[in-house]
Each structure stands twice: as structure tokens, then as C-alpha cells.
Amino acid sequence: MKQIKYSPEARRDLLFIKEYIKEEWSGAVAQKAMNYLMVQIRSLEKHPDLGVNISGMFDVVSDYKYLVVKKNYVFYRLEDKYIKVIRVLSDRQDFMQILFGVCTQSEGLENYWEE
Numbered sequence: 001m002k003q004i005k006y007s008p009e010a011r012r013d014l015l016f017i018k019e020y021i022k023e024e025w026s027g028a029v030a031q032k033a034m035n036y037l038m039v040q041i042r043s044l045e046k047h048p049d050l051g052v053n054i055s056g057m058f059d060v061v062s063d064y065k066y067l068v069v070k071k072n073y074v075f076y077r078l079e080d081k082y083i084k085v086i087r088v089l090s091d092r093q094d095f096m097q098i099l100f101g102v103c104t105q106s107e108g109l110e111n112y113w114e115e
Helices: 008-024 025-046 095-100
Strands: 003-006 066-070 072-078 082-090
Touching: 003 008, 008 025, 008 082, 025 066, 025 072, 025 082, 025 095, 072 095, 082 095
Parallel strands: 003 082
Antiparallel strands: 066 072, 072 082
């Protein structure tokens, strides 16, 4: 069974999520949400193919998979001995821009019809 390893960015993401929930609601709610998130991430140890291949969903070549956990996307990849969690991002974030630099917004088209 492969073990979970976290990238430094994923660790920062998890701390950010915890602090955000704590500020918006309470420490108890943040702890409950983080426990749930961590249980879901740890489920990858038993079921590493639980997530969806990102290449199958988007036009980008990548070995990343993602798992949806409530309002978060857990991006990971399978390595020889580990399951490496790359990022944990909110569904409000433009994860394609963050992960691959691929813009999913219509930049520069705000005034298209005004010409």
C-alpha cells in the first residue's frame, strides 16, 4: 500500500483552508472539516485510482488525478512508492491557471461587443 506524501504547496493549501474556515465559522467547524478532508485524502492509500485523470477531463497532458472533496479539489499523482498530493484547491480557484498556467478566463474580451 502506497503512503501519502504532501508537496510544500499542498501543506500550505491545507493550512490556508483550515484558517479560512476557522475565521469564517469557528475552530470546531474547521477541525471537523479538516478531519473529513484528511480521511478522504487517506482513502487514496487503499484506492489510489479513486480520482479522475485530469487529462481525460481537460485538454492538457498530465499524470495528475483529482479527487473532489466537498468544495475542494485534491490534485495528486501516483509515484513509485507514494501518492503525492500536489495541491488542494478550492472550487473557486482557477486550478488550470494555478497548476498549468492555462487561462480559462476570457481575457481581453470584456469590451469585444463595444467596438
